[in-house]
Amino acid sequence: MLWALKSLVIDRLSIARIAASLASSWHAVNYAVLDAGQQLLINDPSRFDGVQVIGVDEHCWRHTGHGSHYVTVIIDLTPIRDGTGPSRLLDMVPGRSKKVFKTWLDDQTKAFRDEIKVVAMDGFTGFKTAAAEELPEAVAVIDPFHVVALAGDALDRARQRVQRETLGHRGRSGDPLYRARRTLRTGAGLLTERQHHRLEKVFTSDDHVEVEATWSIYQKIVAAYRNPSRLEGKKQLQEVIASLSRGVPKRLTELVSLGRTFKRRATDILAYFDRPGTSNGPTEAINGRLEHLRGTALGFRNLTNYITRALLDTGGFRPLLHPHLR
Structure with a gap:
């Protein structure tokens, strides 16, 4: 066996x-x-030893059928921070709520909770509250992946709203805004000459000024995270958060909403720059591995079996079974 x-x-x-x-x-x-x-x-209880940085996120374990399709995944990010290896799946629990994460933390030993220094997460307030209550000494960090995703979602909503207001219908293949939807989400430094011309043509229209304003904020956020200097990157993002916290025209509803979120979670967003290697990106990578696992198995119907298979696949056990992989 x-x-x-x-x-x-x-x-x-x-x-x-x-x-x-x-x-x-x-x-x-x-x-x-x-x-x-x-x-x-x-x-083996020793697999929880030495964990100091964890990531928490939701994961859709099935896309069909009845009942809850989501679970909460907890990832060990300590090896990423220390540069000693890849992240690994610590556990997976049914549901996605504050109570689910709080209960999981409460079920762990006090020694484990006392060791946790950082919790990487998305913008879901429930995870933040659970961590604050169970891990009062740990620092919450919203990683770049989710911050950029929030800004990108705001950009998409602005584009879709302006599309409906100006043309009276959802985007179609020949519509300028719809054709530029992927280009708008591309970092300014990665745009080709053709993409530059496409955006210039889109922004020439006065009807698209609100999209351009939202795109500008999105690009500033991306640039802050790509700045090779963490200190300068932090200052750039602080300026963006400050600009969104005051004087945003009400017409720019997407930026108003984004500004509220950024202002409320500013400490957690900016904490990333003070803790190198702390990112929930590896958590998303494990989610990708789990998607591949489901494909290999042609799907799962039993959640208990899925959790066990997921832990065996991404729980970091390969070196234990194959010492040459160490």
């Missing part, structure tokens, strides 16, 4: 492939392998 477990964790073979190699049934192999993985790897 150790061979089967190694095939699942190291080679990332499907249960069907392993069962075929063993000339056994899928159900028998699935039960035996997952049970072995639970006993030998997942239930």
Whole structure:
């Protein structure tokens, strides 16, 4: 059975492939392998040792059927901060709420909670509140991925609103704003000459001035994170947050809403620049790995099995089963 477990964790073979190699049934192999993985790897309490930086995010574990489709994933980001290895999945719990994350933290040992120094998260207030209550000494950090995503969403909403107001319908292939939708989300420093001309043509119209204003803020946020100097990048983002906190015309509803969020979470957003290596980006990478896992398995119907498979796939167990990977 150790061979089967190694095939699942190291080679990332499907249960069907392993069962075929063993000339056994899928159900028998699935039960035996997952049970072995639970006993030998997942239930080892030492895997929580040394965790100082965690990331928390939601994850959609299935896209069809009834019931909740979301779980909360908790990631160990300590190796990323220390430069010692990749991030790893610590746990996955059903639901996505303050209560879910708070309960998980409360279920851990006091020694574990006392070790946590940083919690990387998105803009969801529930995660922030849960961390503040259970980890009062830890610093909350909203990572660049989610900050840029918030600004990008505001840009998309502004483009869609102006599209409807000026042309009376949703974007179509021949509409200038719709054709520029991907170009608008591209960093200014990465634009090709053709994309520059496309944006110039879009912004020439007075009807699109609100889109241009929102695009300008989006680009300033991207530029702040791309600044090689963390100190300068922090100053740039502080200026953006300050500008959004005062004097934004009410007509720019998307920027008004973004400004409220940034003002409320300014400390958490700016904390990123003081803690190198603290990003929830690796959490998104693990979400991508889990999407691949679901594809390999042709989907999951049982959440308990999915959590076990997810932990075995992205829980950082490969070096334990294959010492040469250390």
